[in-house]
Amino acid sequence: MLKKDEPSSSQTQPSSSQIHFDICGIPDVELNSSLQSKGTEQQLECSKNGPRVQQLTSGMVLLKKFINLKNQVEIIKQCRELGLGSGGFYQPGYKNGAKLNLQMMCLGRNWDPETKRYGHIRSIDDATPPSIPVEFKHLVQKAIQTSRAFIKRTSNSIEDTFPKMSLKETSNPTKDELPKMSPDICIVNFYTTSGKLGLHQDKDESYESISKGLPVVSFSLGDSAVFLYGDKKEDNAKKVILESGDVLIFGGESRLIHHGVGNILHGTAPKLLVDETNLHPGRLNLTFRQY
Ligand code: SIN
């Protein structure tokens, strides 16, 4: 098994007999009873305060600390197991030979950064991507429902305040600002503390999915990251910090928004999360999409 600080060329060219990148530093991660109770406490705290929701731009919603600690641990544990198995983590590259500064695995369907296409088998080792765990899909649905309810609530309150203007100028009742989505693809990225991802658009899903504005739903776990969005140039892009447990959704008018990942903020992962999972320093990100 690869140790956490032991990068090897085997990470970049896995074959079915090779072990993939381990996002955690220990062989077996068990959810112990002390965490079960802490997770429940955090969940209660969350429902007491209510999740913090921010609309960053039209169709782009940030749900702060939406995933409770217990579920964060479960997601890391499942990603670790999937990442070590067939179709697990590897360091992908582009057509020009440059490597992406992260480890990746795909669930549901494979996305090939060289061809920019989706497929059912990945060419580097002929592995079939593992399925998306059903618990992940439930959390995605919960996040979409929460975002849609927030948008509905806020647009209703604007209409109450400015009834004439909202009808004429601000809202189009036939347009769905953030449509529903059933994920059949999940791209899982692990960024070490030096990881980054340049500004890009997610535009390799089907024409139908993109033209309907079906959202991309992104889970952040572990160390925080500077997330860039809104422009293809880094200097002009807006910045928001994504912390462990945050969910970011971009669909509707923001479906093709430029976005990327700047610095990973070393040592910012919740201590309890690291204690329970032994997650390698860095950030785990899952983006769900519907093909
Ligand atoms: C991506 O754009 O595919 C990943 C974004 C992130 O890591 O937050």
Ligand code: MN
């Ligand atoms: Mn993307």
